[in-house]
Amino acid sequence: MKMDRRSFLSFVIGGAAGTTLSPLPWKLTDDLAIWSQNWPWTPVPEKGEVSYANTTCMLCPGGCGITVRKVGDRAVKIEGTKGHPVNNGGICILGLSGLQLLYGPTRVPSPLRRTGERGENRWQKVSWDEALAWVAEKLADLRGKRLSHTVACISGTDGGTVPRLMERFLTAFGSPNFIRTPSMRDSYEMTLHLMQGAQASIGFDIENADFIVSFGSGILEGWGSPVRMFRANSVWKENGVKVVQIEPRLSNTAAKSDKWLPIHPGTEGALALGLAHVILKESLYRKDFVGTHTSGFDRWSKEVVEEWTPEQVETVTGIDKSTIVDLAKSFANAKKPLAICGRGKGNTAGGIGEFMAVHSLNALMGNINRKGGVWAVPGSDHIHWPEVEMDAVASAGMQQTRIDGAGTDKFMHARHLLHRVPEMINAGDPSLVQALFVLDANPYYTLSDKALLKKAWAKIPFILSFSSFMDETAQNADLILPNHMYLERYEDVPYAEGFNKPFIGLAKPVVSPQFDTLHTGDAILRLAKALGDPVEKAFPWEDYEGCLDDTFGDQWEELQEIGYRVESDFEPGSRNTAFETASRKFEFIPEESKDAAKNVMVKAEGEEPAYPLVLIPYDSPRLASGFIGDPPFMIKTVPDTVLKENDLLVEVHPKTAQSLGISEGKPAVLKTPKGEARVRVHLFEGIMPGLVAMPTGLGHQAYDGYLAGKGINFNDLIGPVEDEVSGLDAAWGIRAKLSRV
Amino acid sequence: MKNEQAKKYGMVIDLDKCTGCGACMVACMAENNVPFKKDETNKLDSITWMRVFQLTNGKSFPETDICYIPRPCMHCEGEHGHSPCVSVCPATATDYSQQTGIVSQIYTRCFGCRYCMAACPYHARYFNWWDPVWPNGMEKYLNPNVSPRMRGVVEKCSFCFHRYQRAMEKAFLEGRRELEEEEYQTACTQACPAGAIVFGDLNNEKHKIHQIVNPDPAHRGRPKNPKAFRLLERLGTNPKVYYLSSREWVRRAGDNYLPHEGSGKGH
C-alpha cells in the first residue's frame, strides 16, 4: 500500500484520537445563518423574498438559458434553466460567474471621456447627452467631408437586432465597414457556402452521431455551445459512442476521449484527406449519396487517392499509417460518423482547406443534412425591417471597398476579415478608419500581431467603445458609452453556436441597471436622431424596446414569456439550405472557387534554426478567452501548474525541457517572430516533444487587480497567417525559441 | 421523530463523465459565499470546498493519461460517526449527524486550532487566514442562507446543508416528513454541465445513488459496483463520496493515495 507521510499521519491521529474523545451529542445547531450578527466586520447578506428570473446568457455564443435566483432586488446566483432546448439545466463555469461581472468593480459606471493619453486610464465622467452630442458632431463632420466610409464597427456578433441596428446605422450613414470578429463561424460559413451553396450556420446533430472524429475541436473546452457539448459527451459515454481526438496536446477533450492521436500541429487537414484516401480506396463511402448528390467527385477522389496515401500522410502528420487505415475504417463502418474541426473553442477562423477536407469526410459518408450529421441551419429570419433609403452620400460610401477586403474580387467569399484591418490602416495615409466603434468585442486584446495593431490604433483619430466593462479596448478608447450588461438588458441572441435548429434566445433584464449605462440599441437610435435625416429616418422607432416589439410583432409576448424560440421540428435541407450550388449538388470541388481547398495545411510563421520549437495555444474550460475577461471565481480555479503568482507556465515535454536545460517551474524566455515573454516552464508528458503550449485567456492589462497582470496574452506572441485563397487567418501556432534564464 | 429512518446523504461522481471544467467549484463558491483573494495561486491557502484535482497514470508520451477528480468533503462516517476530523476537535465545532450523515462545521464554536485540518486525509478543510473582503459592490450577490466566515475559523463543504434545511422547512409546512430525491440537491450537483455528480440518500433504495453504488453495509458501505471506489478506502475513514471509473489505473490511484499529497500540488 502506497501512502505518503501526510495521509499516514492523519490515519494515526484519526484512529487514536477517535477512541479518546467522544463527541458531544449536538443537534442541528449548524444553522449557518443565524449567528453572523456577532461578527460585525463580515458582511451580513440582506434577507428578502426569493424569486427566480429566466434569461439568456450572453457571455459566449452558446445561447444557454439561465435562471437567476434573486433575494429582494439582489441577484444571488445563476443556474441553468431546466428544460431549455440548448442546455437543459446545465451551466458552465463562466455562466456561473456572471454575477461577479454584474456587481464587480470592472464595470464602466457612466459615459467616460478620456482625459490622459490613450491607455493611461484617466477619465472624465460625461453625461449621456454630452457624450452622444460629441459623437454625432464627429460623425457629421466626417459625413460632411464625404468620409462616411471611414467609420467602421468591430462587433462580436451579427444577426441580432443590436448588431443589425449598428449595421443599418452604418448603411444609412454610408459605410460598408461592419466587421465581425473572427471565429470558426467564418470558416464553417464559407465551407457551407462553397460546397453546399448555403447561406447558413453550421449545425451538428451531435446527440445522434455514433462515432466522432474531432480534428482538434475542444469539445470539452468550450467549442460550439459548451454546455450542450458537455451534455452530449455524457450521452456518448452512456451509449458507448466513440470519440477520437486528434491534437498534439492531451487536452481535457483528449483525456476524456476514447482515443487520443497526437498529431503534428497544423497537419490535421492532411490527416482528413489521408482518411478519405483509405475510404475511397476501400470503397467504403456511401455510394447512394455520393452518386446522386455530389459533383466533382471523380476529379477530387483521383487527387486524394494519388496525393494522400497513408505513407505520405504518416510522414506529414506523424501518425503511423496503420493507425490511419484503422481509423478510416472505424469511421466509415460507423452508422452515423461525424467529423468536426475548428481548433479549441473555435475562437480563430482557421484555414478553409482544412475545413473543406474535414467536411468532405462527412460528405463521403453521406452525413449531410441527415440524422446524426452536419446540418446547414438557416440564419435567423426574424428581422424584416424596411430597406434603408440611402442618400447620395450614403450610396457613395457604400460603394467603397470594405477596409478588410472581404467580398472584393480577391476575397470574394469572405464576409469578415478583421485580421487584415490593422495592416490596411497602417498602409493608408491618412488612416482609412477615422472613427472606430467597438461592440461586444475586445480587439485590443484578441487581435494578434500587437506591434502592427498598436501602430494602427494610434492612427485612428476616434475610438468609441460600447463595453460594459473596462476591458483593454475600452481602456484604450477615447470615449466609452457603456451598455447595460446582459443581465440588465433586453436583447435577442439569434443563435446557439453549432446548434442544429433555428433558435433565438432572449436576454431579459433580471435586475435594474446598476450604473448610469444605456442600452446600445438606444444609443444607436439616439445617435441617428442627433444626426438627423437621412440617417434618422432609417430608424422609425421610439426606442430599442419599441424596435424589438416591432421586429417580433405578435410573437413578442410569447418570446418574452418563454424566453426563446426554437424550431423543434426543423428538417435539414428543407428550406434554402439544401444544395444551392450551380450544380444543385454537394461540390467536392466548388465550381465557384476551384482552388478553395488548395491549402490543406498552412505553415507556421518563423524559421529554424532561429526558432527551433513550435508554440501552440491551448484553450481551457476554466479560462474565458473571448471578449469577456475571467471573473475572480474562474481565476481561482486555475491550477498552479498554469499560473503561479503572476507567472504563466508553458507546457513543455520533459525531454524538450531537458535538452534546453530547464527544469520544472523554472523561468525561461519565450521568443517568437512576433514577441517575447518571460514565462515559467511546466513539464508535461501530455505534450508532443518539440512544442510549447500556452493557455489562452490570460495576460490581461485592463479590468481589475483580480485579473490584470496575470500571465501572458498569447495574442501578443503570434501574428496572422493569411490563407491567400480565402483571406481567412489560418494561423494555428508560431515557431518559437525557449531559453533558460 | 424516532420512527424516521436515518438518512445517509452521499455523492457519487462519474469520472468518465467529469470533464474537469471546474463549474462545480464555482457553483460551490457562489452558493456558499466562499471568498477570494487577488492571488489564489498558493493552493494551500486557497479556499475551495470543492476542488477538482488531476490524476495522471504516470506514463510517458503518448501513453499519458489524465483523469479529473472533484473532491468535496467526503463526510466520513468513520466507525459510528467517528470521522477523522470530528474525533479530534476539542471544541465540538464539527460533528457527525446521525440523522443525515452530514459532517457539520459550526463556525461560532471553532477557535481555529486546526487539528481537524491535520486529521483530514483529503485536505478538505480550509483555514481563514484573513477576513473575507469582497470588492466594492460585489457583496450584493452574497447568499443570505449562508453566513460569510471570519478570520480564524476552519470551513469546508457542508453538502449545502442550508439547502437541506430549506427543503425540510418547506416539507414540514406542507405536512410532509420526507423529502423527494430532487428536493435536496447540492449546488455542485445541480450545476455540473456533464451531469457527472449524483447526490442522494445512500440508505434509500429508491435513490439513484443507492442503485449506482450499491453500498455493502457489512463492509462499512464499501461499493459493490466494481466500477465504484472511494478515496483512500484503506484508511477506514468510511467516506460517503464515491467515484466511478471504467479505467483501472484511476480506480487504483484513487484507492491508494493522491499523488498531489506530499508535493502540495493542486490541480
Ligand code: SF4
Ligand atoms: S456556455 Fe456560454 S452561454 Fe452557456 S452558460 Fe456558459 S458562457 Fe453562458
Ligand code: SF4
Ligand atoms: S462540474 Fe462536473 S464535469 Fe465539471 S469538474 Fe465538476 S464534476 Fe467535473
Ligand code: SF4
Ligand atoms: S473529508 Fe476530511 S473534513 Fe470531511 S469528514 Fe472526512 S475527515 Fe472530515
